[in-house]
Amino acid sequence: MNASTLYYSNLSAHTGMQAQAPPHSCQHNKLAPRLSRGSVVCRASSKPLRKADAVIIGGGVIGLNTALTLLQKGASVLLVERGKQLCTGATGAGQGYIWMSHRSPKTAGWDLASASMDMLKRSDPDFLAEIELQATGSLLLARTEEETQGLGERASMLSKQGIHAQLLDAGAVCAREPALALPHEGSGLWVESDLQVDGRKTAAAMLAACKVYGAHFQLLMGEEVLNIQLGQQPVRTETSEHLVIGSLATIVAAGVWSGELLSAATGHSKYRQLLRPRKGHLLEMERPPSMAALKSGMMEMSYTKHYAHSSEDHLRVAPTSEEAAEGVAADITFTATSSASGSLLLGSSREFVDVASNVSAQASHAVVEAILERAQVFLPGLVGGSVLPDLIRVGLRPFAVGGYPMIGPVPGHQGLYVAAGHEGSGLALSPATAHLLASYVLEEPANMQPDTLQEVLPATRLLLAEL
Structure with a gap:
């Protein structure tokens, strides 16, 4: 096509390395000034042009959730998804835990969750039914005296935050969940308020809600992002x-591909180093007839190490691409729950991989066997069970060095935003993440x-990465 005249409204500049937060009082709405627009000429391209207030990369x-939040606030949205169907990444490979029990108070992860x-x-209750929200509660499990002591400390910590947490001895745990086996010194931390959803059905329900907005919502499925052009405004x-243009914002929410996209666009290699793929397996299988059904979501206490943070956490680094390609032993911790349909969901594994590797998204027989072996320690009724290959979910979690996601404006690049690095907590953190992004894009109070x-x-x- 020939060069086209495009329009944009004034955008807030976020330049340099000075961190900026959304305004705490809404002086004006970013959507209002669009009546008086400037213009910019786009370079010639043979590709069809699509425009919206916000372009979101990643479905x-x-x-x-970010698309739906912006639509609800009156913005038009264009969503680009590289897969030909939803949930090809981490969203479709998780157990759907919406938990507080394994998080640490007074951290960013706690506040977002x-x-x-x-x-x-x-x-809306109809939406909650569509995503199969279950009030399963949560059980953190200990097998040693040391772990039991840790659960007691966690129970006290949660109670101080207004969350009712009950420490149960091994007998009480097994009375609640007959399928479990714990040694005498074992215990469990029961938090009734924790929830569970179905990740795939959550994504489908959100997409359906976005489509209600008609022409204000555009969806490009099965399209890979080739480049993000930052030379002119808008992005x-x-x-x-x-060729797509977001007059107010371009938001990179592409999971494990976010670091590569940002490094290529900005020329800053640190994004590639800060956002790394972490492969995970989730096994779905029919419950053996002789095994009691699970009523709660559960995980062993050692899983909480993935959500523990301290002042030194920014020093933790992920392996390089070369190290990941050489193979890093998978971290295996027991988690288990039942889906709304009654099937068992067993996990979990974590291992850094090279996203470009041909095997990065393929199931590993050794990891599957290790997950089953660990699960059988807690659920002896699984001994002799098998998992069919088509019931093994594999996803790449977007890990962020330091353990916290990256949410907000990309410094030095007006109109470019990122929301990535949620690792295994995308479902649990997505509402607050979407709210926070909308507050930046539309210059509204964040209330966080x-x-x-x-x-x-x-x-x-x-x-922090420079320190």
Whole structure:
């Protein structure tokens, strides 16, 4: 096509490495000034042009929730998804835990999860039915005296935050969940308020809700992003089939591919190093007839190490691409729950991989066997069970160095935003993440703790990576 005249409204500049938070009072709405627009000429392209207020790259739960939130606030949205169907990444490979029991108070992860749970509970009842919200509660399991002591400390910590947490001895745990086996010194931490959803059905329900907005919502499925062009305003994105422009924002929410996209666009290699793929397996199988049904979601206490943070966490680094390609032993921890249909969901594994590897998204027989072996320690009724190959879910979790996601404006690049690095917590953190992104794009109050806003800013994550 010939050069076209495009329009945009004034955008807030977020430049340099100084972290910035959304305004705490809404002085004006970003959608209002569009009546008086400037113009810019796009370079010639033979690809069809698509425009919207916001372009979102990535159709996982983070991208979909952000799209729906912006649509609800009056913005038009164009969503680009590289897969030909939803849930080809981490969203479709998780157990759907919406938990607080394994998180640490006074951290960004806690604040985001708490806000997200509150938002979820206020959702329309029909939507909650579609995503198969279950009030399963949660059980953190200990097998040693040391772990039991740790669960006691966690129970006290949660209670101080207003969350009712009950420490149960081994006998009480097994009375609640007859399928479980724990040694005498074992225990369990029961939190009744924790929830569970179906990741795939959540994504489908969000997409359906977005489509209700008609022409205000555009969806490009099966299109790979080739490049993000930052030379002019507004930001342009070239896909395999289209040239797309977000007049207010381009948001990178592409899971494990976010680091590569940002590094290629900005020329800053740190994004590739800060956002790394972490492969996980989830096994779905029929419950053996002789085994009692699970009523709760459960995981062994050692799983909580993936959500523990301290002042030194920013020093933790992920392996390089070369190290990941050489293979890193998978971390195996027991988790188990039942889906709404009654099938068992068993996990979990974590291992860093090279996203470009041909085997990165393929199931590993050794990892599957290790997950089953670990599960049988807690659920002896599984001994002799088998998992059919088509019931093994594999996903690449977007791990962020430091353990917190990266949410907000990309420093030095007006109109470009990122929401990535949620690892295995995309479903649990997506409502607050979407709210936070919308507050940046539309210049509305964020209504979140200032420390949390600062902690997850891309500028903050980049600064910490330099230390």
